[in-house]
Amino acid sequence: MGGAIIFLLVMVTLFAHFLSPYDYATQRRRFAFAPPTKIHFFDKDGKLRWPFVYGIVRERDPRGRWVYRENTDQVYPIKFFVTGDPYRLFWLIPTDIHLFGTGELDPNSPGQIFLFGTDDVGRDLLSRTLIGGWVSLSIGPLALAISLTLAIVFGGISGYFGGGWDNFIQRAIEVLNSFPGLPLLLALAAILPPGLPPALSFLLIIMILSILGWGGTARTLRGLFLVLREQEFALAAKAMGASNARIIFKHLLPNTLSYLIVSATLGIPGLILAEASLSFLGFGIRDPMTSWGQLLNQFTDSTITNLTYHPWLMIPGFFIIIAVLAFNFMGDALRDATDPFSTQGR
The missing domain is CATH 1.10.3720.10 (MetI-like)
Known part of the structure; x- marks a missing residue:
């Protein structure tokens, strides 16, 4: 069991850049401390759809802290093998293909997907x-x-x-x-x-x-x-x-x-x-x-x-x-x- 887990971890780290939706160093300060993004399978009308995320809206709560909510009018389907931040696969092969994402290249676009949330400067925690x-x-x-x-x-x-x-x-x-x-x-x-x-x-x-x-x-x-x-x-x-x-x-x-x-x-x-x-x-x-x-x-x-x-x-x-x-x-x-x-x- 331990060997299988180690093998899985090693394989994930070898393909880390490909599996990551973003470059680990890219800052999206507009989304600092954004919570993990929810993946939806049903739209606001209850209809089954291809997995998607809603647009992220940032606003201040009564205490003055930045909080995030979903804009249900903005729908971003999750895509596979999308174009994103460039990297070198196995540190040798230049490419910009990532396993999944929304396809939004603008770092300020509300259509971001942060499965693990972000850190204090808006870097994707899953990628990091x-x-x-x-x-x-x-x-x-x-x-x-x-x-x-x-x-x-x-x-x-x-x-x-x-x-x-x-x-x-x-x-x-x-x-x-x-x-x-x-x-x-x-x-x-x-x-x-x-x-x-x-x-x-x-x-x-x-x-x-x-x-x-x-x-x-x-x-x-x-x-x-x-x-x-x-x-x-x-x-x-x-x-x-x-x-x-x-x-x-x-x-x-x-x-x-x-x-x-x-x-x-x-x-x-x-x-x-x-x-x-x-x-x-x-x-x-x-x-x-x-x-x-x-x-x-x-x-x-x-x-x-x-x-x-x-x-x-x-x-x-x-x-x-x-x-x-x-x-x-x-x-x-x-x-x-x-x-x-x-x-x-x-």
Whole structure:
């Protein structure tokens, strides 16, 4: 189940620009904080029609706040494969075809469709959620790949060679683990200059998460290598003159793959949450780039007011929950399948 959900999320993010009705950065300030658009199947006379939306009208309530209502005299049928904001499919193919929309190219037209509502400057939340999913889902695996590489190198050296190398690496891990995780993340992220290009900021966030996340896995690998290096197959390879590198990568490391696979799957949710925490607090992904955590950043200002009047801004948070649970379910399933002492894995 978890694997199917992850596959679905990945496919949605790969086709995010096509599935999104608008460009994620396009501002429609006339429709700031517009609620989710209702899709209708019956007109005001009760007749069944092709799915459509009514025109959006903005007006002030008695308290002076902008509110939105439907103009039932303006009907905009929902169209498929419509022309809209240009983008690059798979970041390579230029096109302007979107899966659905009303076909209204004027950003001030009342015939807009905002299935998830809009944010404080009128950007479509559905488009930003889908595009932000690519950032949130890619940061975890990329950071984990670097983190696992560091863990394999330092954990393998520490466990196989022992001695001074072991002492030095273990003390370094202890120093790294002695700092509180989130404050250290915030401190490192705060060092990043605010004017960094989005792509560079994205890469630096990945590096920060990777550097801080390898210690625990390295210690576990050290323990596994300490046991495996004394096994008969490792001693036989050493007696036959195999080099240390060959023993490590040919004989010892393959015997830790089951642990590494499970560790990787269970480690991704933590990295997703770490990025979401950084972005939520304003230290992670920044505009114009977006991520699920960055979309929740609006709740740091006037939290109660935003939650009361604009509850749809919480929608990206549900995607974080779904992704984290899906990775945890898949990790638990892999752990049961690879655990020789699990009754489910037999």
